[in-house]
Amino acid sequence: MSDALDTPRARDGRAPDVFRPGGWVPMRCYADDEEVDFAIVGTGAGGGTLAYKLAIAGFRVVAFDAGPFWRPLEDFASDEEEQQKLYWSDERITGGDDPIELGSNNSGKGVGGSTVHFTMLALRARPEWLKSRTQLGYGVDWPVNATEMTRYYREAEEMLQVAGPLSYPWDPSRPRYPRRPHELNAPATVLARGCDRMGIPWSPTPIATLSSPRDLAHPCVYRGFCVIGCSTNAKQSVLVTWIPRAIEAGAEVRDLATVGRIEVSPGGRATGVHYHRSGRWRFQRARHVVVAGYSIETPRLLLNSACPQFPDGLANRSGMVGKCLMVHANNGVFGEMEEEIRWYKGPPSLAITEHWNYTDVGKDFHGGYLFGSQGPLIQGWAQTLATTTGVWGMRLRDQMTRYNHMAGFKMVGEVEPQERNRVELDDEVDALGLKIPRVTFGYSENDKRLIAHAVRFMRDTLEAADGRNLMIQEDTAHLMGGCRMGFSPSDSVTDGDGRTWDIPNLWICDGSLFPTGTGVNPSLTIMAVACRIGDRIVASARCGELDVRARTPAPLSG
Ligand SMILES: Cc1cc2nc3c(=O)[nH]c(=O)nc-3n(C[C@H](O)[C@H](O)[C@H](O)COP(=O)(O)OP(=O)(O)OC[C@H]3O[C@@H](n4cnc5c(N)ncnc54)[C@H](O)[C@@H]3O)c2cc1C
Numbered sequence: 192m193s194d195a196l197d198t199p200r201a202r203d204g205r206a207p208d209v210f211r212p213g214g215w216v217p218m219r220c221y222a223d224d225e226e227v228d229f230a231i232v233g234t235g236a237g238g239g240t241l242a243y244k245l246a247i248a249g250f251r252v253v254a255f256d257a258g259p260f261w262r263p264l265e266d267f268a269s270d271e272e273e274q275q276k277l278y279w280s281d282e283r284i285t286g287g288d289d290p291i292e293l294g295s296n297n298s299g300k301g302v303g304g305s306t307v308h309f310t311m312l313a314l315r316a317r318p319e320w321l322k323s324r325t326q327l328g329y330g331v332d333w334p335v336n337a338t339e340m341t342r343y344y345r346e347a348e349e350m351l352q353v354a355g356p357l358s359y360p361w362d363p364s365r366p367r368y369p370r371r372p373h374e375l376n377a378p379a380t381v382l383a384r385g386c387d388r389m390g391i392p393w394s395p396t397p398i399a400t401l402s403s404p405r406d407l408a409h410p411c412v413y414r415g416f417c418v419i420g421c422s423t424n425a426k427q428s429v430l431v432t433w434i435p436r437a438i439e440a441g442a443e444v445r446d447l448a449t450v451g452r453i454e455v456s457p458g459g460r461a462t463g464v465h466y467h468r469s470g471r472w473r474f475q476r477a478r479h480v481v482v483a484g485y486s487i488e489t490p491r492l493l494l495n496s497a498c499p500q501f502p503d504g505l506a507n508r509s510g511m512v513g514k515c516l517m518v519h520a521n522n523g524v525f526g527e528m529e530e531e532i533r534w535y536k537g538p539p540s541l542a543i544t545e546h547w548n549y550t551d552v553g554k555d556f557h558g559g560y561l562f563g564s565q566g567p568l569i570q571g572w573a574q575t576l577a578t579t580t581g582v583w584g585m586r587l588r589d590q591m592t593r594y595n596h597m598a599g600f601k602m603v604g605e606v607e608p609q610e611r612n613r614v615e616l617d618d619e620v621d622a623l624g625l626k627i628p629r630v631t632f633g634y635s636e637n638d639k640r641l642i643a644h645a646v647r648f649m650r651d652t653l654e655a656a657d658g659r660n661l662m663i664q665e666d667t668a669h670l671m672g673g674c675r676m677g678f679s680p681s682d683s684v685t686d687g688d689g690r691t692w693d694i695p696n697l698w699i700c701d702g703s704l705f706p707t708g709t710g711v712n713p714s715l716t717i718m719a720v721a722c723r724i725g726d727r728i729v730a731s732a733r734c735g736e737l738d739v740r741a742r743t744p745a746p747l748s749g
C-alpha cells in the first residue's frame with residue numbers, strides 16, 4: 192500500500208512529479224497566516240481547472256484536496272480491488288424512491304478528483320440545452336451563453352488533447368479535435384453495426400486519452416483499466432493536465448487536507464477555511480474561498496459551515512443549497528455475441544451515438560440521451576451479473592465463462608432537476624466530527640419515460656447487431672446540481688460566474704452548479720464553466736471590483 196494515503200506528499204516547497212517516477216517539482220507554499228487570494232476546496236474538474244486559471248493570472252492560490260496526491264506511474268495497479276483507493280467511500284446515507292449508489296461510479300477522492308478514474312468521454316452539451324426553458328420548453332435556462340461557451344469548450348479540449356473524429360456528426364461546425372480518433376475496438380464495432388442497421392448515425396467517441404505522444408506521456412495502450420486509474424498517463428485526467436500546470440504557474444496544492452468549515456466574519460465575508468491535515472485542525476486565511484467538492488461535498492461543506500450570520504448554512508438564503516441534485520440515468524443493455532469480443536480491451540466506450548440528444552421528433556418525453564459501447568472489467572461485470580440477475584455460485588461462474596463474448600451499450604440520460612432530490616446533513620458525524628451527508632433521490636415520470644425509450648432503443652440496436660440473450664441493467668452515473676447557478680437569488684445559489692448571491696467573496700466551481708443535467712457526460716462542461724469563471728474573475732479584478740493582492744492579472748485567454 193502506498194504512503195500517499197498516510198502522509199501528505201505536496202509540502203515543503205515541492206510536489207510529486209506525476210511524469211517521472213520518484214521525481215518532484217518545485218511548488219510555492221504559503222503559510223496559514225498568509226492571506227492568499229483564493230483558497231479552493233477540491234482539485235477535480237472544476238477546482239483543478241480554476242486553480243490553473245487563477246494561478247496563471249497571477250493570483251495567490253492554495254487548492255485543498257481531502258485525498259492523496261497520486262503518482263500514477265508508481266501507485267496504480269492493474270487490480271480492481273487495490274484501486275478502490277481512488278473512490279470517495281466515506282460514510283454517506285442514501286435514500287428516496289430510487290436511492291443512488293454512491294462511490295466508484297460517481298465520486299473520487301484525490302488530487303484530480305473524479306477524473307482520475309473517469310472514462311474520458313469529452314463531449315459538449317447541445318447548445319440549446321443551455322437555454323432549454325426558452326428554446327425547448329422544459330427545465331431551466333443556464334445563466335451562460337452557448338456562443339461564449341464554445342471558446343471555453345475549445346480551451347478544455349486543447350488542455351485534454353481530446354482525440355476525436357475529423358467530423359463529429361452532431362456538431363459539424365466545430366473545428367477539428369486536437370488529436371486523431373482512436374481505432375474502434377470490437378465492442379465499438381458492435382455499436383456501429385447496430386446503428387447502421389437501425390439507420391441512425393454513430394461516431395468514434397471524442398475521448399481524453401492520447402492517440403499520439405504528448406511530452407512525457409505515452410499514447411493509450413488499450414489495456415482498458417481506465418475506470419480504476421490509468422497507470423501510463425495516457426489518460427488526460429486533471430491530475431496530469433491542469434494540476435501540474437497550476438503548480439508550475441505558482442499554485443500550492445495541499446493533499447490529504449480536508450476542509451471542514453468556511454469561516455465567515457461578522458460582516459458576512461468569508462475569511463478562510465478550517466482544514467484538517469497531518470492529524471490537526473488548521474486555519475488558512477484567504478480573501479476569497481471557492482468550493483469545488485462536487486455535488487455532495489459542496490453542499491455538505493456549505494451546510495456544515497452554518498454560523499450565527501447564516502444559521503441555515505452559507506449561501507443558502509434561497510434554501511437551494513443541496514437541492515436539485517441530479518444524476519445521469521446509466522441503464523445498460525448487454526448481450527452475447529457469436530464472435531469473440533474481449534470487451535475489456537481499450538477504453539470502455541470507443542463509439543457512441545448522440546442521435547436522441549439531437550432528434551426531438553417521436554419522443555414522449557423531453558430531454559435527451561446518448562448511448563455508447565461498453566467494456567466492464569471482470570470484477571465489475573461479475574458484480575453487475577450478480578446484482579442484476581441474482582445469479583450466484585456455479586451459475587455465476589458459468590455466465591462469466593461468456594465474458595469474452597459479451598457486448599453492450601449504456602446510456603447517459605438527462606434527468607430533470609427536482610427540489611425533492613437533495614443533499615442534507617444527517618446527525619451522524621464522521622471521523623473528523625463533521626456531519627455526514629444524507630442524499631435523497633427519485634426519478635420523475637419524465638425521467639422514467641426517457642429511460643424506457645432508451646432501453647427499448649438500445650435493445651433493438653443490440654439485437655440488430657446480432658446480440659442474443661439480452662440482459663438489462665439499471666444504473667446511474669455522474670452527479671450534477673445541488674448548488675445551482677441562476678439568474679436570481681430567490682431560486683439559485685450563485686450567479687452565472689459561480690459567485691454566491693449571499694457572500695460576495697464565496698464562489699462555487701464544480702458540477703454542483705449545473706441547473707440541468709444535459710444528456711452528455713459532464714466533465715468537459717465543468718471544465719469549460721471553470722475556464723469561464725476564471726476569466727470572469729480576472730476581468731473583475733482588472734476593474735478593481737475584487738479584493739485581491741495579485742500581480743497584474745495576465746491577459747484573458749481565447
Ligand atoms: C467512474 C466514472 C466515470 C466517469 N466518466 C466520465 C466521462 O467519461 N466523461 C465525463 O465527462 N465525466 C465522467 N465522469 C464524471 C466526472 O469525473 C465528474 O463529473 C467530474 O470529475 C466532477 O468534477 P468536480 O470538480 O465537480 O468534482 P470532482 O472531480 O469529483 O472533484 C472534487 C474533489 O473535491 C475533493 N473534496 C471534496 N470535499 C472536500 C473537502 N471538504 N475538503 C477537501 N477536498 C474535498 C474531493 O476529494 C475531490 O477530489 C465519470 C465519473 C466517474 C466516477
Ligand code: SF4
Binds near residue numbers: 537538
Ligand atoms: S486503455 Fe488507455 S487510457 Fe485506459 S488505462 Fe489503458 S492506457 Fe490508460
